[in-house]
Amino acid sequence: xxxxxxxxxxxxxxxxxxxxxxxxxxxxxxxxxxxxxxxxxxxxxxxxxxxxxxxxxxxxxxxxxxxxxxxxxxxxxxxxxxxxxxxxxxxxxxxxxxxxxxxxxxxxxxxxxxxxxxxxxxxxxxxxxxxxxxxxxxxxxxxxxxxxxxxxxxxxxxxxxxxxxxxxxxxxxxxxxxxxxxxxxxxxxxxxxxxxxxxxxxxxxxxxxxxxxxxxxxxxxxxxxxxxxxxxxxxxxxxxxxxxxxxxxxxxxxxxxxxxxxxx
Amino acid sequence: xxxxxxxxxxxxxxxxxxxxxxxxxxxxxxxxxxxxxxxxxxxxxxxxxxxxxxxxxxxxxxxxxxxxxxxxxxxxxxxxxxxxxxxxxxxxxxxxxxxxxxxxxxxxxxxxxxxxxxxxxxxxxxxxxxxxxxxxxxxxxxxxxxxxxxxxxxxxxxxxxxxxxxxxxxxxxxxxxxxxxxxxxxxxxxxxxxxxxxxxxxxxxxxxxxxxxxxxxxxxxxxxxxxxxxxxxxxxxxxxxxxxxxxxxxxxxxxxxxxxxxxxxxxxxxxxxxxxxxxxxxxxxxxxxxxxxxxxxxxxxxxxxxxxxxxxxxxxxxxxxxxxxxxxxxxxxxxxxxxxxxxxxxxxxxxxxxxxxxxxxxxxxxxxxxxxxxxxxxxxxxxxxxxxxxxxxxxxxxxxxxxxxxxxxxxxxxxxxxxxxxxxxxxxxxxxxxx
Numbered sequence: 001x002x003x004x005x006x007x008x009x010x011x012x013x014x015x016x017x018x019x020x021x022x023x024x025x026x027x028x029x030x031x032x033x034x035x036x037x038x039x040x041x042x043x044x045x046x047x048x049x050x051x052x053x054x055x056x057x058x059x060x061x062x063x064x065x066x067x068x069x070x071x072x073x074x075x076x077x078x079x080x081x082x083x084x085x086x087x088x089x090x091x092x093x094x095x096x097x098x099x100x101x102x103x104x105x106x107x108x109x110x111x112x113x114x115x116x117x118x119x120x121x122x123x124x125x126x127x128x129x130x131x132x133x134x135x136x137x138x139x140x141x142x143x144x145x146x147x148x149x150x151x152x153x154x155x156x157x158x159x160x161x162x163x164x165x166x167x168x169x170x171x172x173x174x175x176x177x178x179x180x181x182x183x184x185x186x187x188x189x190x191x192x193x194x195x196x197x198x199x200x201x202x203x204x205x206x207x208x209x210x211x212x213x214x215x216x217x218x219x220x221x222x223x224x225x226x227x228x229x230x231x232x233x234x235x236x237x238x239x240x241x242x243x244x245x246x247x248x249x250x251x252x253x254x255x256x257x258x259x260x261x262x263x264x
Numbered sequence: 265x266x267x268x269x270x271x272x273x274x275x276x277x278x279x280x281x282x283x284x285x286x287x288x289x290x291x292x293x294x295x296x297x298x299x300x301x302x303x304x305x306x307x308x309x310x311x312x313x314x315x316x317x318x319x320x321x322x323x324x325x326x327x328x329x330x331x332x333x334x335x336x337x338x339x340x341x342x343x344x345x346x347x348x349x350x351x352x353x354x355x356x357x358x359x360x361x362x363x364x365x366x367x368x369x370x371x372x373x374x375x376x377x378x379x380x381x382x383x384x385x386x387x388x389x390x391x392x393x394x395x396x397x398x399x400x401x402x403x404x405x406x407x408x409x410x411x412x413x414x415x416x417x418x419x420x421x422x423x424x425x426x427x428x429x430x431x432x433x434x435x436x437x438x439x440x441x442x443x444x445x446x447x448x449x450x451x452x453x454x455x456x457x458x459x460x461x462x463x464x465x466x467x468x469x470x471x472x473x474x475x476x477x478x479x480x481x482x483x484x485x486x487x488x489x490x491x492x493x494x495x496x497x498x499x500x501x502x503x504x505x506x507x508x509x510x511x512x513x514x515x516x517x518x519x520x521x522x523x524x525x526x527x528x529x530x531x532x533x534x535x536x537x538x539x540x541x542x543x544x545x546x547x548x549x550x551x552x553x554x555x556x557x558x559x560x561x562x563x564x565x566x567x568x569x570x571x572x573x574x575x576x577x578x579x580x581x582x583x584x585x586x587x588x589x590x591x592x593x594x595x596x597x598x599x600x601x602x603x604x605x606x607x608x609x610x611x612x613x614x615x616x617x618x619x620x621x622x623x624x625x626x627x628x629x630x631x632x633x634x635x636x637x638x639x640x641x642x643x644x645x646x647x648x649x650x651x652x653x654x655x656x657x658x659x660x661x662x663x664x665x666x667x668x669x670x671x672x673x674x675x676x677x678x679x680x681x682x683x684x685x686x687x688x689x690x691x692x693x694x695x696x697x698x699x
Contacts, residue, residue, distance in 0.1 A: 056654045060646065080653035081662075089654075096651045100672020100688055101665060105699040113656040149676070166655065 001202070002222050003035040007071075009174050009205045010055075015066035016230075017054050024050045026230035028066070032174065035202045039216055039241060040209045042227035043249050048209045049093070051227070052176045056090040057083045071173065085117040089172035091163040093179040098150035103162070106150045107132055111169045135168040139195045156183030157192075164195045175199070176207045181215035193218030213245040226252050273310040276328050277407070280446065281306060283334055284414050292386060294394045295416065302403060302413035309407035321589045321621045322532055322560045327504050332446040332476050334415065335362035339441075341470075343369060346439060349468055352682040354435035358420045361439045362475075363447030365418040377428055377461075382419035382450070392423060397452055400482040400510040406534075408506045412448040412480040419450035424459040426486075433462035433492075433680050440500060443473030451481040455489035455517075462492040462679055467507075469500035469527070479507040485517035485543075492520045492679045496687070499527035501555075508534040513543040520545070522677050524687060525559045526552045526694075532560040539565065539572040539600075546575040550674035551590075552691060554583035554614075562591045567600040567633075574604075579674050580611040581667060581695075582618035593625040596633050603630070607637040612644065612670050644670075661698070668695040 012030040016023060024047050032038055040048045054061050055068070057080030068075040075083060098106065104125075111132075112122040123131060133143055139161045151159050160180055167175050177196070181189055196219050200206055208215060216224070216238065224240040225232045226249065233256040234240070244252070284303060290296050311328055312319035339361045346359065346369060356379060359369035365381040372379055378389055386393065397419075403410045420436045438449045453463055467477060477499060485491055491511075499505045505528040511519050517540065525531050537545050551559040565574045580588035588611060596603045611620045624637040644666050652662035671691045678684040692699070 053650075056650075058650050079659070080650060081656050081658050084654055084656035092651060092654075096648045098665065098669045099676055100669050100691075101699065109699055110655040110657065117656070149672075170656075 001035050001037070001200075003033075003202055006033040006035050006202070008032070009034050009071060011069040013067045015054070015068060016064045017050065017061045018064055019050070019061050023064070024061070024230055025054065028231050030225070030232060032205045032207060034173075034205055036223065037200060037206045037219065037221045038208070038223045038225065039221040040207060040225045040227055040232075041211070041241065041244060044211065046227040047230040048227045049178055052090055052178045052207070052209050055176060056080060056088060084170075085114060087173035089167050089170055089175045091160075091167060091175065091177045091180055093182060095151050095159045095163055097152045097154075099152045101150050102146075103148055103150050104129070104132065104146035107166065107169060110166065114170050132165075132169065135165060138168060138198055139165055140191050141165060157185060157188035160184055160188070160192055161195075164192055164199075168195065168199055171204075173204050174207065175204065176209065178209045179211065180208065181210060181212065189215065190218060213241045216241045228253055228256070273328070276311060277306055277309075277411075280332065280411060281414060287415065287417055290386070292390055292394075295386070298398045299414055299416055302398075302410045302416070305403040305410040306407060306414055309405070309410060311407060318562065321587070322530070322558060324530075326530065327476065330444065330474060330476065332444060335364060335442055335445045335447060337442070339364060339366050339369075341366070341369060341439070341441065345470070346437070349437055349439070349466070351433070351435050351464060351680060353680055354433045354464060356432065357435040357437060359437045359439065360418060360420065360449055361441050362445050363418065363438075363449055374430055374432065374434065377425065377430065378421060378423035379434060380421055382421055383417065385421050389421075389423065392454065393452070396454055396482065396484050398482075400484060400512045401480050401508055402510070406508065408478050409480050409508050412450060412478050415448040416450060419452060421452050422461065422463060423454040424456055424461055426456040427458045428456070429460040430462075433464050435464045435466060438465075438467045438477070438479070440467075440469040440475050440477060440503065441471060443471060443475055446476040446478060449477060449479040451479075452484075453482070453491065454484045455486060455491050457486045458488045459486070460490045463494070464680060464683060465493065465495045467497045467499050467505065467527070469498075469503060472500045472502060474502040474504070474529070475500070476504040477507070479505070481507070481509040483509070483511040483519065485511065485513045485519055487515045488517060489514070490518045493522075494678050494680060494683065495521065495523040495533075496683070497523070497525045497527055497531055497533070499531070501527070501529065503528040505531040507532070509536070511535075511537045511545070513538060513540045513545065515540050516542040518544045520679070521547050522674065523549045523561070524552070524675065525550070525561065526690070528557065528559070530558045533562070535561070535563040537563075537565045537574070539567045539569065539574065541569040542571045544573040548576065548674050548677050549578040550671050551580040551582075551588050552671055552694060553581070553586040553588060554694070555586060556584065557586045558589070559586075560589035564593045564595065565605070567594070567596045567603045567605065570599065570601045570603070572600065572603050574606070576607040577674060578609045579671065580620055580622075581614065581671050582611065582620055583614040585615070585617040586619070588620045588622075590620070590622040591625065592623070593627065594635060594637065596628040596630050596635065598629045600630055601632045603633040603635065605633070605635040609639040610670075611641045612667060613641065614667065664695045664697045668692055668697045671695075
């Protein structure tokens with residue numbers, strides 16, 4: 001939701017990034033204020049997944065120029081784990097499986113790491129158990145998931161729910177959801193979307209990176225952006241997503257090229 | 265090379281055999297014959313060297329420099345000394361100390377089957393024993409199996425009569441308590457038609473000096489028998505461990521084995537599985553080694569008849585300047601149509617000096633089979649490390665956790681919960697994971 005006089009959470013200015021010498025992001029500009037929900041759309045290869053990884057601090061991407069401020073601080077000098085502790089959360093398109101590591105222990109480890117960083121009390125296993133079970137209800141998750149290994153043998157939908165459960169526990173200031181709708185059937189999509197909507201507050205912000213409009217029916221964005229060739233070429237309100245669904249991406253690209261020619 | 269003279273192989277073997285003649289003559293002529301044939305086999309064999317194809321990565325010269333004697337002092341362990349080795353679910357436990365059966369440390373609760381030491385069961389079960397003992401683990405070309413058989417005296421026996429299902433696992437605990445000792449642990453498991461049993465073969469040590477464990481195990485599965493075999497090798501840091509296991513499967517039987525090698529300075533495990541029509545097996549393994557350890561695993565899954573299914577996942581985690589060897593042969597013989605076999609070997613090298621030699625071998629003499637195999641060697645996946653870091657976990661902790669998880673994938677297949685948990689804990693300690 002757009003709130004008046006809300007604080008800027010993320011400010012990306014002229015960001016350029018490359019992987020193994022190949023430029024992927026080219027002068028990316030993007031601003032997020034607290035309370036807002038953004039959707040970044042675009043065809044495959046437009047750089048939207050790269051952008052989410054760059055924000056989360058993936059070490060394979062080299063920042064060649066530009067700035068990223070997160071709550072007024074330089075995000076680019078923080079390692080991935082420091083960004084997580086500072087309040088950035090990335091829900092993965094393909095969450096990894098960790099056999100032999102109990103989900104409950106793993107969730108408690110990440111939760112307590114965040115708590116320590118915020119100067120708050122850690123929870124012991126019993127306290128955490130109560131806490132996490134309450135959060136699991138939000139996502140209609142079976143408590144059996146706590147006793148299983150992290151994501152091991154989970155279905156696609158179960159993995160995505162486990163991602164959003166982590167978001168619920170870590171309470172990030174900025175949550176980036178990378179293709180969260182992929183691999184979800186309609187029931188799972190509704191549950192996950194409901195969970196995310198419950199977690200959206202006036203103090204945090206959500207960025208959805210998605211190829212399809214489907215997810216946006218359930219999590220309604222305040223802003224929709226179209227990426228192409230490593231930059232945002234068009235921004236609009238939620239109606240833009242519907243227009244993209246109906247007309248595809250080509251017209252946006254044409255429009256952008258025409259505007260560029262005029263500018264030149 | 266040091267000034268120590270390396271004895272010729274034959275002299276070394278003669279020394280090892282020196283006390284064999286002290287063995288009491290058995291009342292069972294067939295057993296005396298079995299031993300006698302083994303002594304003869306030893307005299308015709310030599311200790312393998314790096315020039316032998318099957319031993320090209322595993323140098324036994326250190327072993328041949330040792331002067332070893334069979335244990336001859338009485339067992340002086342109390343139950344409390346070995347309590348930490350107990351496995352909660354296994355109420356039946358046979359304990360052998362330096363190869364010698366320890367009745368006061370053992371506990372037999374299970375009923376309706378033969379379980380105990382060979383010496384005590386010999387007369388009662390002579391006919392069945394004669395049919396199986398020593399007939400599955402081949403002496404042919406295997407000097408260590410021949411040595412073990414030459415010394416055949418105490419042995420763990422488990423024999424299940426037709427249609428017996430034993431739920432609680434049976435723990436075979438082989439404890440090394442003395443240095444410079446060679447022991448010859450021996451196991452025979454015979455599961456008649458439709459039987460089910462879980463056997464844990466466990467090698468441990470109470471001391472850190474050098475010794476040599478030379479173990480031989482035989483599994484016989486009759487039609488439709490189901491056997492779960494978990495083997496844990498956690499010998500002392502300076503130990504030598506050479507073990508061979510032969511499993512002979514009959515029609516539609518099912519043999520599931522998980523072997524974990526984490527101890528010993530040098531270890532070698534040979535697992536030979538002989539498949540039958542419609543039989544199924546899995547032969548999973550984990551070697552977790554560091555410092556200057558060497559762990560060598562050789563397996564052979566022999567599909568001799570149609571409709572067999574085999575699965576194998578072998579993993580190695582190699583740290584320090586350690587060296588892992590895996591040679592996994594899948595044989596599909598003429599006529600073994602509809603064989604379904606999958607094999608995968610995965611190795612994680614943790615340092616620049618860590619080293620692995622892995623060789624999957626598929627030999628197929630037949631059409632109409634489905635066989636896949638693959639091997640990967642490498643470091644941790646960067647995407648996986650990034651996932652954990654994106655949750656606030658430090659890079660070091662993330663790497664440790666993923667190393668642990670790599671091994672845990674095999675440990676999780678162990679069918680005994682408390683053993684699984686305790687091995688997970690051991691692997692967590694070795695990989696410095698804190699949860």
